[in-house]
Amino acid sequence: MPSAAIVTGASRGLGLALCADLLARGYAVAALARTQGEGLPKLAESHPGQLHWFSADLSDPAQQDSAIELALTSLPQGDRLLLINNAGVVWPVAQAGHYDDNALRHALSLNLMAPMVLCNRFLAATGAWNDRRILNVSSGAAVKAYAGWGVYGSGKAGLDHFSRHLVVEQAASAKPVRVAAVYPGVVDTDMQAEVRHAAPEQFPDLPRFLALKQEGALDTPEAAAGKLLDYLLSDRFGEQAVVDIRALP
Template identity: 30%
Template structure:
């Protein structure tokens, strides 16, 4: 019997560390992103890792790629499946009234529509096959408070939080064993933080605070954050619909 994990945005940042950690825990990992992480590709064991290229800004591409993935993971030999909706974008960092339409649509598609679309498919397959499923949606503290210049990021993360809670309610009402939760990783030393620090003060009012996080060594390692998530998924009793914060787990 095999345990599978499907991780979106698995090529860099937190996603890459989640992939590495799951591989170390003898889970068969499927990494999904626009490009493959070369270090993971070189380290991978042939029998427990696959990479699927997918542009999560395209609903059609998501449908095609994830249909293939579900055929692989929802099999009679599968013991359980973890779905980690990790992929996300911070752009556009800009005040409302100055937003680019194309950037708005891309942000909503990647941060909110894609994880809903993927989760919906996995929920369908899990109900059809009775294979245990756990969904982890990576969110942000920005989904719980307004941040000047982050109207899209705050809104989509708030949306993923409410989607998680609503699906949990539906599962509970149907007495389903499927688990779903959200995970807020806090501030990490990743490319996303670099983008945040390089934005303008006019677009992002808290830029000096975030620059200070880096200068004062306050950014947490993605490895530490990934370890906390994987430990939560594999070793803890999950409270359905809960938004877990990394500070609670370390």
């Protein structure tokens, strides 16, 4: 039976690497992103009929509502279906009292509201699949406070706690879905590059993040994607509601 996956934030960085790895593992993939970028067309060309891109701005509530149903139109009915909520934004990197209100609303809509809506729609629409799994890509910022990351960290903390609720609810389900919020570690993506351009007076931990890049301490997106998928597809996935991938044996 074919296996399939829905990946958000799929056009670059970790999302693109997740799509490439899933395709290599034989999955049909519905990729959700605002644009295709340079990577998705290349993946589609090398995996004809296996990858389907859908334009979706998941900060927009109307597009949140339709994303799962749209993605499912492209995927073959099979045994296993994955939802990977990867889309996110780190901005605004600023301390309270200095937020751009529109950036704050945009960030919380994309980082928290979108995965909640997509999970809701996914659970409602995919009962025919035998093995359903949801990976919510979270961050250590959910539990550690950084000055300047109040918006980002709060969104991820909310995502963690929502994942805990899903685990409790699914445990009582006749056909439980496996769920976890997972911290991928520090990955060399455009998001990290944006953080390195934050204003030092708003983000006092900036030197630490500059040093991580200079010292080669960042995972590549490909390495991080491989770790996440190995865990997502393992029998252990779903045993813990919130997991730091670096803490796994």
